[in-house]
Amino acid sequence: MSEISFETGRQVGVLINRKGQVEYVMVGNAKTIEMPDFGRARVSEDRFRGLRCVHTHLLGEKLTQDDLTDLALLRLDLMAIVQVDDKTGLPNLVYSAHLLPTTAEKLDTDGEGLPYEFLEPNVPSQLETNFIGLINSLENEMARSRQTARSRHTNRDRVILVNVTTGYLSEAEESLAELEELALSADVVVLDKIIQRRPKIDPKTVLGKGKLEELLVRSMRLGADLIVFDAELSPAQVRSLSEATELKVIDRPQLILDIFAQRAQSSEGKMQVELAQLKYLLPRLVQGQNSAFSRLAGGIGGRGPGETKLETDRRRVRDKITHLEKQVNGLSRQRQERRKNRVQKNLPIISLVGYTNAGKSTLLNSLTQSDVYAEKKMFATLDPTSRRLRLPIEQEVIINDTVGFIRDLPEALVAAFRATLEEISDSNLLVHVVDASNPRADQQIESVDKILTDLKLNEIPQIIILNKADLLDELSLEALKRQVSLDKGYEIVAISAVQPKTLKPLIEKVGEVLARDLSGLAVDAV
Ligand SMILES: Nc1nc2c(ncn2[C@@H]2O[C@H](COP(=O)(O)OP(=O)(O)OP(=O)(O)O)[C@@H](O)[C@H]2O)c(=O)[nH]1
Ligand SMILES: [Mg+2]
Structure with a gap:
């Protein structure tokens, strides 16, 4: 091979199976060589391809990044290059590398895994590695580590999250943090998060070519079976991406829909x-x-x-x-009947609204000593619940818990939940619950206000509750309070829904606002 390469001035390569037979012969140019297209032929996760590649390098290069990418993408048994001596055309050193089972990866300083192991370079006559023994032991190890990985996360999807942005890195990071919360709420295992900043989103594959290749290598190495994009993808993009990665590809709206589907009771x-x-x-x-x-x-x-x-x-x-x-319309008529009854009873209605995970259900529970489902996961509540609450001024009110909101709520969801959401329109007061401990609290308030406006609920009196005050220091809380009151001009009360003794100012404020607005209502009714 070395001599042919030298005479033709081209790289020459072969793929050899484990019996030692040559299955493919490849001829490249002076600098590169193309591997054959294995198409959809996928290798079992516990095995390598069963082929090792040996090819020549004419310019004294060692293993290149392309060689290593081919090794990883094609899951070759081994990638070996023979350096051809530029004077004599005889073989010099042979450089080779093989893949490692994920568990055996060495971590570099960033905690990044290095999936390759390089063998000691040597001249051909001195190569002594027992290749079949090596590849068998690697495959056994791989099968074993898969088994333990599987028993650890039985049947949960293993995902990589991807954000491609043309804007600020910090915004992409925050957005990706929320996507991770969503993913965890969907009960998947998050293996990795990738951000790419580029001048323009690739219309076809979103990511650039190089980054896509990196994603492929990573997903194979980590054993991912799902990629979640932090965006709304076009159907064509989903198609090209899943074709390129041979993995399931979904976008953010789809992830939210999946969570809703898991939660619906x-x-x-x-x-x-x-x-x-x-x-x-x-x-x-x-x-x-x-x-x-x-x-x-x-x-x-x-x-x-x-x-x-x-x-x-x-x-x-x-x-x-x-x-x-x-x-759904039929049911919403039934619900309207029920609503009429409630309105006739003349009890003021208060709805707890807010970003998902803000603490609405927890607050309802504390206020009414109930046991509504509340959880750290997003979209814990899908079905609205009502409870009665007696205010200190001898007044009874109805208090509603509602489904949480999120930035860029998929349109299809808003439409489908319109009936549930419109029920909020009967409210005399909206209590807008905010997770004050969330670094994105102010954006979350904006998102909620936008959805309320879209649903034409922005005319209803509103008070803002800065919840989870127990997780904040006094200063940050005051700062947030000042900022929100400047922006919004609503009444603001800071509480901690998990500490019932902090709720008194809230109850007083509710009573106060209701007394003010209901006197107006009574006049209207006349
Ligand atoms: N530390 C602290 N945690 C709180 C407080 N209020 C709620 N939580 C926690 O926040 C998480 C979310 O609470 P939920 O009441 O389920 O939130 P939600 O607004 O109903 O959320 P969705 O129904 O998903 O929209 C839970 O783990 C609560 O225990 C609080 O005042 N302080
Ligand atoms: Mg809830």
Whole structure:
């Protein structure tokens, strides 16, 4: 090989199987060589490819980054290069590397794993590695570590989170932190987070080519089976990304929908979530049909079997949406009846609204000594709950817990939950609960206000509760209070929902605002 390489001035390579037979021969140019396309042929997670690559280098290079990427992406048994002597054409040193099972990775200073192990370079006649023994022991180790990894996280999706931004790095980091909270709420195992800053989002693959390759290598090494993008992806982007990575690829709205689907308890909640999922799916089916790919698959005139199936799928989804919408509307009528009864009873209604995880359910529990489900995870509450509460001034009120909000709430979800959310419109007072300990508290207030405005609920009197005050020092709390009152002009009370003794000022404030506004209401009623 060395001599041929020397004579032709090109790199020459072979892929050798474990019996020692040559399966592929490759010829490159002076600087690079292309590996054959293995297409979709995927290697079992516990094995390597069963092929080792040996090729020549003419310019005295050692293993290059391209060589190592090929090694990792193709999961080759070994990558070896033979340096060709530029005077004699005889082989000089042989450099080789193999992959490591994830558990055996050496960590560099950033805690980054190095997936390769380099063998001592040597001249061909002195190479003594028992290659079959080495590869067998690596594969055994890999199978063992997979087993333990599996038993540790039984059946939970293993994900890598990706944010591609054209803006500030700090914003991307915050956004990714929220995405991680969402992912943990969806009960997946977060393996890694990747941020790429680029001048422009790649319209096809979002990430740049190099970063995409890095993502591939990482996902294989860490055994990821899902990639979550911190954005809303177009259907075409999802397709090219999952084709490139051979992994499931989802975006942020889809992740939120998944959480809702996991959480829905009541039949109404389940119906609303399913409706939202189908609404999210529908345009994605439509676009798939318009793509060049399916037109090709459909043959001349674009009416082939592929497209017909898509047409049927679309119709089925649309029918299901219509059906669900009817059911949801039916239920919302029932709910309106119930609401009328409640309004007739003439009890003032207070709704707890706010960003997800702000502490609404916890506050309801503390105020009314109830036991509504509250949890560290996002979107713990999907079904609205009502409780009665007696205020000190001998007045009874109804207090509603509601589903939490989030920035860029998927449109399909807002639409599906409209009925549930509109129930808030009966309220005499909105208690806007804020997690004051969250570094993004002010953005969260903005997001909630935006959704309230979209739902036309911004006319209802509102007080802002800075919750989780126990997690903040006095100064930061005062600063936040000042800032919010400047921005919003609402009444503000700081509390800690987990410390009932801090709730007194809140109850007083509620009584005060209600007394003020209800006197107005009474006049209206006359
Ligand atoms: N330290 C502290 N933790 C709190 C406080 N209030 C709530 N929490 C915690 O915050 C987490 C979220 O509380 P929830 O009451 O479920 O929040 P929520 O607003 O109902 O959330 P969703 O229903 O998901 O929208 C839980 O782990 C609570 O224990 C507080 O005042 N201080
Ligand atoms: Mg809740």
